[in-house]
Amino acid sequence: MPKVRVLPEVLAHQIAAGEIVERPASVVKELVENSLDAGATWVRIQVQGGGSRLIRVADDGCGMCETDACLAFEHHATSKIAALEDLEAILTLGFRGEALPSIASVSRVCLKTVEARPESEPPVSGTELRYEGGRRVSLQPIAWSRGTEITVEDLFFNTPARRKFLKSAATEISHISRLVTSYALAFPGVSFQLEHEQRMLLDAPAVSETAERTFQVLGDPVMANLAPVDYEHAGVRVHGFTSLPHEQRNSANWLFLFVNRRMVRDRLLTHAIRQAYRDLIPVQAHPVVVLFVETDPRLIDVNVHPTKTEIRFRRSQDVHVTVCRAIEQALLRHRSNLSSLARDLELSPPESREQRIRQGIDAFLRRTATTPLFQSDRRTASDPAGPADAPHGPAAASVSGPSEDPHGPSIPATSHLPTVPAVLGQFVESFIVVVDRDGVMLVDQHVAHERILYDRALQALGTEGGVPVQRLLIPQTIRLASQQKAVAEAVLAHLNRNGFEVEWFGSDTLIVRGVPALAYDVDPAAVLEQLFQELDSLDDFDSPHLSPDRSLRRVREKIAISLSCRAAIKINTPLAREKMQWLIDELFRCENPYTCPHGRPILLRLPLEEILRGFHRIR
């Protein structure tokens, strides 16, 4: 019995649509690309219910006559290529002729359009076309003045399996928002508006320069820490902006990469960027990058995947080298803002890693050279009478008498050493030197304090009745980048239940009237900025797979991280002995005194055994 059968057309199209329309953001992407290909000078995007209820994209582009409008919903119908050779050098964003039929097969679509004509010619009527689940349900002439408007409702209404995979409205809108932000960056000459429910998430009027657009969509706090990139090599031009090493993010959401103005996700480019930042930012951190790669279209293949965001470079090595150098150069030009390590790098680039590390250490020591490297107390340096308590420190409390044979193998007595860790002093005003019976420890004072504050904050946030609010004398405002607004929208209620008093103040600004009382002495705007960085991805707390309880816990964790990071003692800060001992006592009361909430180590241990082995006192 033959088992192979040809699938009904509608089903086949629904399956094919799955490749292109993965989520609401994919619909927005295809429709915005069509508007840009149609030469629009403005694109307006309205979204409801995270895009699963409604997506409407309107433009003032070239529009379509009735015949074209009908054809546009046929599979493989496109005005952008005609022959195989055209595939070799694609200049438009679309070319597959698959988007409109795919979208129409999994939603209810209404298209309104009119063909643009010279002013001298009499106006023609427009066309309205409606599709439901891939079937045309109406076609009629309408009065329509300009461009095209496509409304997509009830996405995946006929493919429940797909619908189930949709995340919360907030998550979906954050994907849409990132996407529109990307296209806005690539097309500064086009006005973009993105509205979700009644809120304007992005409003970027047309400007002449990428720099202005970057400023519009990312905001000035980010812009202030970006270095311009402009470099050309081997026929590849790379331009845009890249962040100085201290502007770091937790996710790759802030990498905006374009090849010939097409937004791409590309391992080669990401790798080249990583390479350029290799000694400048921690491995788990990400920079903010807006990067345009321009090359001969014949040297790239964009027909790799139906979503057209993957790309193949015919000369990948050239692209890698150019991108990496472009960023390195941009950063070096801004070296006055870089860390000492980076400065040393530029003076003598070819040296070995060891040398670089050595130089980094030297530079670090030079910065703190005005104070003794090892001090048990702030007074040691300034008080001419000398440290009052130095002889009483645990290290000085030599109990065992001198050994008979100074080179003898006898193991030092440790019984007099404190069982609880005791402070010996501070090293380079950043690390606390501590001993206990097991050996010597170096504790990073900032990270240690962060852990203590984090545990306290988390506990306070979890208590009945919530955290007391400390009202600010002068409310502060913070401006959000467009893609942060979706996060803000979703998290605002949580914040207000956890010690903050924050509300919208205009469409891209939040006003902070109160902060958790735990946040004494810290800049509320800095705490919130850090918080939005921590909450970079809505998947962190707004996924439907998380119970409301778990999602609240996650938000609290992020609040605690932001508060503690901002309030913790900085490195390069001299500390009195009592303060250091307090820190150490508190640290060892924490459940996990070894790593900070981000996973960074708090202390380095040199066990007694290692010390003895190092001095050849044991084998």
Ligand code: ADP
């Ligand atoms: P592609 O973009 O790959 O050509 P689509 O299915 O996205 O395929 O669109 C089919 C055709 O419909 C396009 O080639 C274009 O001619 C026309 N079209 C789609 N959207 C618009 C628009 N907003 N303005 C003008 N023409 C459009």
Ligand code: MG
């Ligand atoms: Mg298209």
